Amino acid sequence: MEKIDGTNPLENILYISIPEGFSESIGEFVIDPDIMLPVEAPENQKEWDASDLSWEMIIAAMLKILAFHPDHDDSDYFRNFVLAVKPDIISDLTNSAVIKAQDKNFELAEEIFLALCGLDNRNSILKLNLALLYEQRWEYAKSIDNIDFESKYKELAEAAFKEIASSENPPELIWYYLAFFYYKCGNYTLSEQDFTTYAKLGSDPDKVEESERLAKEIQVMNLNDSLFQEAYKLIHSDNVQEGIIKIKEFLDKNKDVWNGWFLLGWGERKLGNYERARDAFLTANNLGKPNSDLYNELAICEMELLNLADSRKYLDKALIMDPENMKIVSNMGILAVKSGKLEEAESYFKTAIEIEPNDPVAKQYLSFLEKNK
Numbered sequence: 009m010e011k012i013d014g015t016n017p018l019e020n021i022l023y024i025s026i027p028e029g030f031s032e033s034i035g036e037f038v039i040d041p042d043i044m045l046p047v048e049a050p051e052n053q054k055e056w057d058a059s060d061l062s063w064e065m066i067i068a069a070m071l072k073i074l075a076f077h078p079d080h081d082d083s084d085y086f087r088n089f090v091l092a093v094k095p096d097i098i099s100d101l102t103n104s105a106v107i108k109a110q111d112k113n114f115e116l117a118e119e120i121f122l123a124l125c126g127l128d129n130r131n132s133i134l135k136l137n138l139a140l141l142y143e144q145r146w147e148y149a150k151s152i153d154n155i156d157f158e159s160k161y162k163e164l165a166e167a168a169f170k171e172i173a174s175s176e177n178p179p180e181l182i183w184y185y186l187a188f189f190y191y192k193c194g195n196y197t198l199s200e201q202d203f204t205t206y207a208k209l210g211s212d213p214d215k216v217e218e219s220e221r222l223a224k225e226i227q228v229m230n231l232n233d234s235l236f237q238e239a240y241k242l243i244h245s246d247n248v249q250e251g252i253i254k255i256k257e258f259l260d261k262n263k264d265v266w267n268g269w270f271l272l273g274w275g276e277r278k279l280g281n282y283e284r285a286r287d288a289f290l291t292a293n294n295l296g297k298p299n300s301d302l303y304n305e306l307a308i309c310e311m312e313l314l315n316l317a318d319s320r321k322y323l324d325k326a327l328i329m330d331p332e333n334m335k336i337v338s339n340m341g342i343l344a345v346k347s348g349k350l351e352e353a354e355s356y357f358k359t360a361i362e363i364e365p366n367d368p369v370a371k372q373y374l375s376f377l378e379k380n381k
Contacts, residue, residue: 017076017119020049021069024061037092043082046073067093074126075119087127098128102137112363114145132172132179139168143189152334152364165189180209184219191222194240196231229265233258236268243275251275266296273305282312300330304339311343319343334363338370350377 023044032039046069047061070086080086090097101120108117121138128134142165149157169186172178187202203223210216226232235258242251252275259268273288286309293302303326310319320343326336341356354377360370 021046022049034092037088043085046070071123075122078126109141117141135172139165142168184215196226200226200232230262239271248275248278264295266292282309285309300326304336307339316347332363334360341373
């Protein structure tokens, strides 16, 4: 299994043999001298000093193999070995992965969750954690306009959720989280079905109440309507003109659905019709609950219409609601440039780079600002 960047995560794994006559047990686990033990050699180091060997290095290599090659011939032996040496490793690694994900160290968090799934491949909660991480990476990729990662991690998240849902005894929480995933994807038909399923099966009163509310909202607002679904797919896939026609047909019959007005505004903004887009977003804002995406879209429209004070007003609101959203931070920088506040702009773009080091927009503007000092 390759990493998403195409590299081989196991290329530095070496195997060492146990000396003849060696026999040792760890609790009830007996070390088999006929099975070679893996160890990860330091990167770019051709010669490796075996005197540096430790149990931790062997366990780390076993976990990496379980993460990226769980069908290895000796995977069962590696599982038992790791659990014998580190009986609390599942809870310890889970906590570590959660912290890494919170810090946006996604690559390491993903490797840890993959290792956990390889270590206990029957544990559906570990698989659910991995699916939720994929969803988090998908949402993050959307926030920084990384189209490749957005598509990749959306597919991985959906596949992981579906695998759990189709397993023999899926955890009840899968329906709750799968419903939210489809809600975020704009697939309100499947979202309603899964919210309804969780409302029937779930044991958490708060989640049951929320699921019932959202399932009813989808029904009342007619979000599972085929016109809305088709419009969403068309606009998302850049068939914007056709999508706008569809969403207008939907709004003719569903004038109070804020999601429909947001979708119309999104389409008009994509076409550069900023005044029409702003009007649609304002209608959505009046009908629905405030959210950072809506405020950010309004800010873009006002910026393009040269209403810079109004743009700043909406960006301030968006940033309060989502302070680590790179799009919002970058738009703050762009607005500062348009307002002639170059030092302020530089500060925002540096913050954007801290959030996403490879963001091309922030890099381009920082280069421009450096040349114009």
